[in-house]
Amino acid sequence: MADHFRPTELNALQTGRSTPSRPPAAVGTRLTAGPGQKAGYERLADHQRRLGARPAGGRWLLDVLQQSGLRGRGGAWFPTWRKWAAVAEHSDGHSVVVINASEGEPLSAKDRTLISLRPHLVLDGAVLAADTLGANDIVVYLSRGAQTSERTLQSAIKERGRAGLLEPPMHIVRTAHRYIAGEASAVVNRVSGGPSKPRFTLRRAAENGVDDRPTLVQNVETLAHVALIARHGSDWFRTLGTASTPGSTLMTLWGNVKRPGVYEVDLGARLGGVLETAGGTVSPPGGALLGGYFGTWLSPKSLQDLPLDADTLRSTHQASLGCGVLAVLPNGSCGVVEAARIFSYLAAETAGQCGPCVNGLSAIAETMERIAVSDAVPSDLDQVRRWVDMVRGRGACHHPDGAVGMLSSALTVFNDHLGFHVSGQRCHGVDVTGFPQPPIPGRGWR
Amino acid sequence: MSGSPRRRLRVNPILCDGYGYCAEIVPELISLDDWGFPIVDTRPIDDDKVLGLSDRAVATCPRLALLLEDVALEQH
C-alpha cells in the first residue's frame, strides 16, 4: 500500500531546463545540470568528467560556506556553515555525517528525485563534510519503501568503492516512513539503533548525537549544493538568489498546476515566475500551501508576487519556503477543509510521547473536523485558538509547533471564510479534493 | 558579581506523565493545562523560597521529568 508518493505518481516529473521560452529568473540549472531524467542516475565517471574530481574538504570549506551564505534545504533554512561549525567544535575525529534522505513530507519529491538522478553530488557533499568535520562514518538515512533511491544509492556507493576513492565508510540505515522520522533527534535515535522517535536532550546532536558522537544531520539537497560550492566557489553560488538567501533550490509543485513536478528555482525569483515555469495553474487558484504540511497558507492574491527570499518571507509574510513544496488549491476548494484534513494527519503522526502534543493535537483535530463540515459554533474556533496557544512549544520536538503553525496560518488567511463554517452553512469545499489525500499514517517506528 | 549561576525549571515532556505534583508544590512557576500536563515558566528563578520549592518539586516528581538547569550564557 502506498504510504508515500512514489515518483511515478507525479504526473510529469521534470527538472527545469533553461530554454529561451522560459523566464530565466525562475529556473536555475545547477543541481539539475547534466543528463536528463531518462538517462537514469548520473554515473560516477560521467559525474567526474562533467564536474571534475571532488576537492578535498577541510577548514577552508567552512569559510567558503560562510561566504556563500548557503542555508539548509531540509526546511529550517539554517546557515549551513554554523551547523558545521558546531559539530567541528566538538569533533575529535569520530564524528558522524548523516545524510537525511527520509523525506517524510508527503507533498515533497525533491529529495528522492535528486538522489535518483544525482547521487554522487549528494555523496560528494557528505564526504566533504566528513573531511571538514573529522567524521569517520557516513550514514544514509532512508525510508523503507524508497526502493529507487535505495537501489541508486547502493549502486553509487559501490561505484565509488570500485573507483578506489579514499572515503569514509558509507552505509544505509532504514526507517519506517513516518512524518516525524526526519526530525533531527529522531534521526539520531534511529541511527543509534532505537526507534525513529524524537528524544529530549539537553545537548544537541552536534555535541552528542549518534552513539553519543558529534553528529551532522544534513538534508540531501544541501549536501548537493556543498559539492558544487566546493568546486565553483562562493561567488559563483551567489550569482543566483538574494543576499540573505543565495543560490538555487529545488521546489516540488503540486496540485492545480499544468505541469506538476520538481523544479530547480532561482531564489531571487518571485512565486509567480515559478508557477509560470510549471505552466501556470489549471483553474483559478483557491490559495496555496507553501512549505509542506508545516508550511504557510497563501491567499490567491499573494501567489504572484511572493518573494522566495527567506528573510522577507519571514518578516513580511510570516512564511517560510520550508522543504520547498508549493501545493496550489483548485478553484472551488476550501482552505479550511484542506487544513483540517492535513491537521488530522499530523495529529495521527505524533510519536505519542508528550502529553500536550498527543492530547492537544487530538482535541484540536476533532474540533477542526467538525468545523470543516460546518458542524460548529464560534466558540469552537475560540477553543481551537486557545488550544493552539496551549500546545505551542510544549513538545519534545517541533511537531506540534509545525502543525499548529500551519493551522494558525489557515485560520488567518481564510479568516473571512470561517464564518461559513461556524454558522452551520455548508461549505462546498468539502466535496472537492484539493490536494492528494494525506497518506494513511504509517505503522512501526523502525 | 553574582557567584553561582541562576537556575531555571524545565520539564522533559517525554518522561512527564501528568501526575501534577509539581504544580501542587510550586504553583508560582507551574500550572496545569487542560489535560493535566505542566506549563512551566522557564525564566531564571531569583526568589530563594521559590527556588527551594522548585528543588522539592524536582525531587517529588515520580517520573524524574522535572529538572533545574543552570542558565548558561548560550551563543547560537
Next chain:
Amino acid sequence: MTAPLLAASPSWYWYATRGLGTATLIVLTGTVVLGIVTATRWTGETTPGFVAAVLHRNLSLLAAFLLAAHVVTTVLDPFANISLRDSIIPVGAAYRPVWLGLGVASMWIVAGVTASSLLRDRVGPRLWRLIHWAVYAAWPLAVIHGLGTGSDARAPWLIAVVASCVMAVLLAVVVRLRQGEPATASIRAAATIAVVFLVVMAGAWALGGPLQPGWAAKAGTPIVKAVAANVGPVHPGPGGFRDPLDGVLVRDSTGNVQISMRDMVDTALTIAIRSPNSNETLPVVTVARGSRVLCTVPATADTTLYAVCGTTRLTIAFSGPTTLLKGDGNITGWLTTSGPLN
C-alpha cells in the same frame, strides 16, 4: 536416627525478630497501598496528591530499615539456628526451609527495589519501572513467609494484623484495576486473574496450614543441634542437682508431642521427650550432653515424669498450667536428679 537434641531457649533476639517481622509487614503494607494510591493519581480535597507520593517513599525507607533489623536479629538469634547463609540464600536452611526461603526472596526484591530507587538517576526510567513492579511479588511472599515461619501464626492478634494487611492491599488493588490503571486491558485482565488465584490459593494454604495445629513440625522446625555453651562439668557430683529447664513443645498433626528442653545452668545438658507411638505405652526421654547421648529411657506418663538414666534417677516437672501441654510453644520446667549426668 540422630537423637533429638535441643535448640537453645528463646532469647531476646527471637522475640525481637518476630516483632520486627510483623512491623515490617505492616509498614510494607502501608508502602504498597500508598504506592497504589499514587498510581491512581489520587488527590484529596484538602490534601495534595504529592503527599501520598512522599509518604510512600518515606515509609518504604522505614520498611527497608525494619526489614534489615528483622534479618539481623534473626541471624543473631541462637534459637532458630538461622545462619547468615540462610538469610542470603533462599534454599536449604535448617529452619523451615521453604517458608524462610520465601522471606529471603522477598528480602532480595525489596533490597533491589530500594537500591534502584536510591540510584534512580543511574538506573534509568525504564529499568527502574521494571524492577519496581517486582514489589507485587515481594509483598505476598512476605505475608506467606510470615505465616509459614512465624511461631505466632495462630495467635489472634497476628491473624488480625495479617488479615488487615491483606484486606488493605486487596482493596487498593481492586480500586486501581477498576479505575482502569494500568491502561492496557489485557494487563488488567491478567492482574485480576492473578489476584483471584493468589487469594484463593494462599487463603486455602493458610487455613489448612499455619492456622492449624501442628504446623510447626510440618513446616520443618528442626529439633537440631545447637551450640553447647560451656565445656566443663557444672555438676560434677557425687550429689544430684535441681536446675531450671527451658524449651519448646511441638505437636504434630497426629497429635504426638515432642518436647525439647535445655538445662539452663548446665547448658550442655539437653532433655528430649517423645510421646508414645503405637508400639509403646510410655513417653521416651532422651538425655544428652552436647552430641553425646547419655540415655534413652521410658518415663512415667504424667505432668511430672520419672525416669532412670543409668544409675541416676530423674524427675522432670513442667511449670505453668497443664493446659500448656495441649498447645504448641514454649515450655519451662525443672530437672531434679539424684546424681550427676556427665
